[in-house]
Amino acid sequence: MTLLQRIRTGAGPEVPGLLAFLAVVILIFSLTADRFLSLANFGSIAYQLPELGLLTLAMLIPIISGGFNLAIIYTANMAGLTLAWVLNQNGGPEAGVWPFVYGSVLALGVGATAGAVMGAVIAYIGAHPILVSLAMMIFLRGLGEFLTRGGDISGFPDYLAFLGHGAVFGIPVPLILFLVCAVLWHILLTRTRHGFAARMIGSNLKATAYSGVHVKRTLVLIYTLSGVMCAIAGILMLARFNSVRVGHGEALLLVTVLACFLGGVDPFGGFGRVAPVVLALIVLQVLSSGLNLLGANQHLSTAVWGLFLVGVMILRWGAGKWKERQKRE
Amino acid sequence: MTSAPAIHLRHISKVFGGVKALQDVDFDVGMGEVHCLAGENGCGKSTLIKIITGVYQPEPGAEIEIFGQRYAQITPTVARKAGIAVIWQDLALFAEMTVAENIAFEAVLGNRPRRVRHAEMRRDATAALDRLGVHLDLDARLGTLPIAERQMVAIARALVGEARLIFMDEPTASLTQTETDALLSVVRTLSAQGVTVVFVSHRLAEVLEIANRVTVLRDGRLVGVYLAEGMTQTRLTELMTGKTFDQHVAAQDTAASEPVLEVQGLTRKGEFRDISFALRRGEVLGLTGLIGAGRTELAHVLFGMTRPDAGTVTLDGRPVRFRSNRDAVAAGIAYVSEDRLALGLIQPQSISDNAVLAVLKKITGGAGLLSDDRQEGLVAHWVRELGVKIGKPGDAMNTLSGGNQQKLVLAKWLATQPKVLILDCPTVGVDVGARAGIFRIVRDLAAQGLGILLISDEVTEVHFNADRILHMAGGRIVGEYDPRQTRVEELEAAVYA
Amino acid sequence: MRNFLRSYPSEAKLLVVLLILCTLLAFLTPDFLTLVNLTSLLNNNSVNVIWAVGLLVVLIAGGIDISFAVAASVVQYICVYVFAAIGGGNWAIGLIVAGGLGMSLGLINAFLIHQFRIISIVVTISTFNAFFGLLMFITSGRFLYNLPSWWSKAVYLWEKETPQGWADIRLPVAVMAVCMVATWFLIRHTTTGRQLYAFGDNPEGARRAGISIGLMQAIAFGWCGMMAGIAGLMQANITKEVVPMALIGRELDVLAAVVLGGARLGGGRGSILGCFLGVALVAVTQNGLNLLGVSPYAFKMVVGAIILLAISTSNLDLARLVTPRRKGRE
Known part of the structure; x- marks a missing residue:
């Protein structure tokens, strides 16, 4: 097996293409923006990536199972609120480490609950995931705004800066957190029965059920895990911005979907891998930081992301056509 | 059969990427006949249907005559105008639409927008169902009907299009025996009205019951055309597969085991x-x-x-x-x-x-x-x-x-x-x-x-x-x-x- | 009546729920069932209804559009410059320009979907990002107040003094009515409309029957875009300003309302009445909570809970509970 084949079978057929894209993007920016190839720039990418990355992981498994989770941002916000509330109850900036620990556990519980409720409605009632998560999103947004009256909550202990801005052996802590989560997700999808079942459910729910797989339990678990991942993202967001506001990260919702599709996840479900999605996230983040150095703002990056996805989809279409013609000849 | 045949095909070949799907096949169907097209999967049955209905074009050298008229080229539109309709195995109906809308679907086709004439569509639908001798609720949503009734809707839809030649692709695959009998009797009714029916079916028993003649294809070639009368299932199987099966009872006595x-x-x-x-x-x-x-x-x-x-x-x-x-x-x-x-x-x-x-x-x-x-x-x-x-x-x-x-x-x-x-x-x-x-x-x-x-x-x-x-x-x-x-x-x- | 129940089961259910809600509110608060309140509900929700009927056409054809609300913002901005360039303009020109621009944006979606065989959710999420990013980048997020006077002035079509104050109906309501009737005529009474239903219901069957797929996508997304543009024009008439961030996020609320009204993700089902009722249910709920003195921050929470509840119960088919199980296979 050649190296290329090894990468294709191990990480997914999209990986070489995305790597090539990444190389091209880096090349172009290093020629046009002089500060692009600097440690500071890659450092800032490394701190920005995890927030979007964790939310994308939360979006990934529902899509693979043939569904969607539109409630990820507000689930993350609610989890952040929970932790913020616990910290504030325990002295705000003076809060010790212990309240942070059980506050985080509580936050994960809130995320899991929101996910489990969605999963249960989807699995046991058979409602469309887009609708269920949309309703959950509207509900959580309302609940969050009701609780915070639309304001910010801030004033957290200093040690949280380590989680948001610290580094271990020069590697940013948020990045470590994200990579650990990505590896866990990869293992979940490729090495566990539930991950296996999630892919099968994404392709054909009924046939999976006929094969003796407990599809309802798996669906509830998928959305619960998605909620837990949102909560991790929410905790990280709290640490990075030293504040919680409902609606924070709202603009990232559709970007996570974009990153999944860019990473070759099948929009109809059944197929998707963590590695190409992580690569897609890196491409998006590098694009954004390069444009930033060239003097463009985040909004131009958003536009470029959208055009980039269209471009990639057109290339995939072209590649498919080309392969078809090759086969015919 | 003194009148012109409904279908008269000569030297039909079709090649897909080097694979010969059909090789020099001749195919004749008489007017008003119930004809059966038999063969294993991949023998070229569906390719042949698609050529007659204009979905595929045959290789050069083919002669195509439909209802006595020669065609240099057939497109789906030409085929429909000539009175050919296909009832696909999946029926290609619309589950969310009503029975009447499905039957008279032809009326809403065309790229230029027109007003929908709901009353006219109902009238056409009723007339088509009457011709079949079938009664269905015109306002029922198609998705709520059992498969057998949907089949009737599909046939009625072909009749609204003034079809004189109807292909039925595995029409009985999911029907009960009573429903199959009803379908076969509808086919007889159509045949009596001068409509030609070509049946594609894997259920040999009913093939032999309904058809006048059987055309057998194997590996893209014509094996032969046979009268249904006097044909046995075993013989037909042998013709389709090219192998002889000495089927014997495999039963053993297992009364002793628990x-x-x-x-x-x-x-x-x-x-x-x-x-x-x-x-x-x-x-x-x-x-x-x-x-x-x-x-x-x-x-x-x-x-x-x-x-x-x-x-x-x-x-x-x-x-x-x-x-x-x-x-x-x-x-x-x-x-x-x-x-x-x-x-x-x-x-x-x-x-x-x-x-x-x-x-x-x-x-x-x-x-x-x-x-x-x-x-x-x-x-x-x-x-x-x-x-x-x-x-x-x-x-x-x-x-x-x-x-x-x-x-x-x-x-x-x-x-x-x-x-x-x-x-x-x-x-x-x-x-x-x-x-x-x-x-x-x-x-x-x-x-x-x-x-x-x-x-x-x-x-x-x-x-x-x-x-x-x-x-x-x-x-x-x-x-x-x-x-x-x-x-x-x-x-x-x-x-x- | 029996036919209505059978053809429009979700609409019928929604109507019953809405009537119950209205009756309750009428008893609970004297302010609900007044001309002033009802007309202001209409005025304030006309834009949502225009979007909803546009989105409905896309949903019927089996697609989904995430980009329409952002497209409406783009149309608003371009309109400001177009009107300035042509020296003012009027409502007729405004509607044509806004509708035309919106339709062009919709046709971009249709082209990408059809030409490159990309599914609509991927395309419209891309164009959502592209439209919004470019709009914010080019305008730098500036608010525009210098609208032509015909555009920013409220047009009263009808007014009446009541004990609670002036009740009035404004131009957006009339435009909403025209959009509803036009869309109703399109999907219900033209052959094109029936083809849209058929295409959303069974794309392969529609293709085999000779329906032009590209034309269907163009009509569905073009119509949705046109409605989005018109809605954008009306929105600016109500708020008297053009704000780039104002409409983003509304797409999901409208989607929820349309689906609540019986349209199906996946195509082939949905009606104008359902759209209207879906938007109305959300609007009346918020309005009722407001009149009952509930904190405005709780509105959305309750609306979300209601939609979640509606979805959870929508699969409980009353007809299935009373009729015996059909024998044999489906």
Whole structure:
């Protein structure tokens, strides 16, 4: 097996293409923006990536199972609120480490609950995931705004800066957190029965059920895990911005979907891998930081992301056509 | 046949990427005739239909005459104008629209927008249904109708388009016997009105019952045209496959072995009642009856998909009560569904993943994680054991032929090491040639001590392959037969009566 | 009546729920059932209804559009410059320009979907990002107040003094009515409309019957875009300013309302009445909570809970509970 084949079978057929894209993007920016190839720039990418990355992981498994989770941002916000509330109850900036620990556990519980409720409605009632998560999103947004009256909550202990801005052996802590989560997700999808079942459910729910797989339990678990991942993202967001506001990260919702599709996840479900999605996230983040150095703002990056996805989809279409013609000849 | 023929084709060839799908085929259908086009999957039947309806263009040198008129080229529009309609196996109807809208669908076609004439559409729909002698609620949503009635809608739709020649692609595949009879009588009505009907069907019995003549294709070539009268099923099978099958009764005496599955007074309201039988170890127990007799419903209860209202099921002497099919699988029951495409396999996923789906626990290694080695080993074992022809284990399921797919379904369930294997119409969509291979496996499994419940609506299939036969009708078991003491004709008479 | 129940089961259910809600509110608060309140409800929700009927056409054809609300913002901005360039303009020109621009944006979606066989959710999420990013980048998020006077002035079509104050109906309501009737005529009474239903219901069947797939996508997304543009024009008439961030996020609320009204993700089903009722249910709920003195922050929470509840119960088919199980297979 050649190296290329090894990468294709191990990480997914999209990986070489995305790597090539990444190389091209880096090349172009290093020629046009002089500060692009600097440690500071890659450092800032490394701190920005995890927030979007964790939310994308939360979006990934529902899509693979043939569904969607539109409630990820507000689930993350609610989890952040929970932790913020616990910290504030325990002295705000003076809060010790212990309240942070059980506050985080509580936050994960809130995320899991929101996910489990969605999963249960989807699995046991058979409602469309887009609708269920949309309703959950509207509900959580309302609940969050009701609780915070639309304001910010801030004033957290200093040690949280380590989680948001610290580094271990020069590697940013948020990045470590994200990579650990990505590896866990990869293992979940490729090495566990539930991950296996999630892919099968994404392709054909009924046939999976006929094969003796407990599809309802798996669906509830998928959305619960998605909620837990949102909560991790929410905790990280709290640490990075030293504040919680409902609606924070709202603009990232559709970007996570974009990153999944860019990473070759099948929009109809059944197929998707963590590695190409992580690569897609890196491409998006590098694009954004390069444009930033060239003097463009985040909004131009958003536009470029959208055009980039269209471009990639057109290339995939072209590649498919080309392969078809090759086969015919 | 003195008038011009409905279809007169000469030298039809079609090549797809180097593969000759059709080679110099001639095809004639007389006016008002009921003609049958027979052949195995991949013999070129559907390619031929698609050429006549203008979906594909034939290779140069072809001569096409329809209703006495020569055509240099046929497009779908030309074909429709010439009065040709196709009723596809999936019917191509619209589930959310009403019966009237479906029948008179022609009226809303065309790229230039017009006002919809609802009243006119209803009138056309009524007229078409009257011609068929069928009564349906015009305002019912199509999706709420049973398949047989949808079929009538599809035929009526062809009539609204003034079709003089109707192709029917496997029209009886999912109809009950009564429904099939109704359909056949509608076909006769059409024929009497001068409409020509070309039937494509794998159910040989009804082919011979309805058709005037049969055209047989094999491997893209014309085998011959035969009069239906005097033709036997065995002879037709030989013509289609090019092989001779000396079918003989495989039944053996298994009365000595102890029962593995016992069913006592099993009842589910509205589906079947008071079903009692015992399946012995090493026995192939045939269960036949018409569609709608309650066979699949019974299988669903035995497999734990639905729950019975009364009665007991005993497995290996212990009473069992399944809350779901997961319990049934754990207890040692496997079920090969009749709907391989939608329920038996997950078509877009890989062969390897399909094969292990029912035994994920078995490929779980240390630390509770799935092991690639175990998965590869298991897949390789069963592919070898059952002789499944595959490319790579990572290829998508839908790259396999029907017969190989069915073998893989068997492999998937055998991996669960069942005590009882329920086969629900295991040869649907499997070539006649490949069926023998499947039944060889079934025999081997029985010899290894498995109890096998073979459900089928093809009486001959059950007769030649089962050790004992139960006849089910109207939700009850109405007879038991020993294939060694019953002639297949007697059994057919009893079931199709 | 029997036919209505059978053809429009979700609409009928929604109507019953809405009537119950209205009756309750009428008893609970004297302010609900007044001309002033009802007309202001209409005025304030006309834009949502225009979007909803546009989105409905896309849903019927089996697609989904995430980009329409952002497209409406883009149309608003371009309109400001177009009107300035042509020296003012009027309502007729405004409607044509806004509708035309919106339709062009919709046709971009249709082209990408059809030409490159990309599914609509991927395309419209891309164009959502592209439209919004470019709009914010080019305008730098500036608010525009210098609208032509015909555009920013409220047009009263009808007014009446009541004990609670002036009740009035404004131009957006009339435009909403025209959009509803036009869309109703399109989907119900033209052959094109029936083809849209058929295409959403069974794309392969529609293709085999000779329906032009590209044309269907163009009509569905073009119509949705046109409605989005018109809605954008009306929105600016109500708020008297153009704000780039104002409409983003509304797409999901409108989607929820349309689906609540019986349209199906996946195509083939949905009606104008359902759209209206879906938007009305959300609007009346918020309005009722407001009149009952509930904190405005709780509105959305309750609306979300109601939609979740509606979805959870929508699969409980009353007809299935009373009729016996059909014998044999489906």
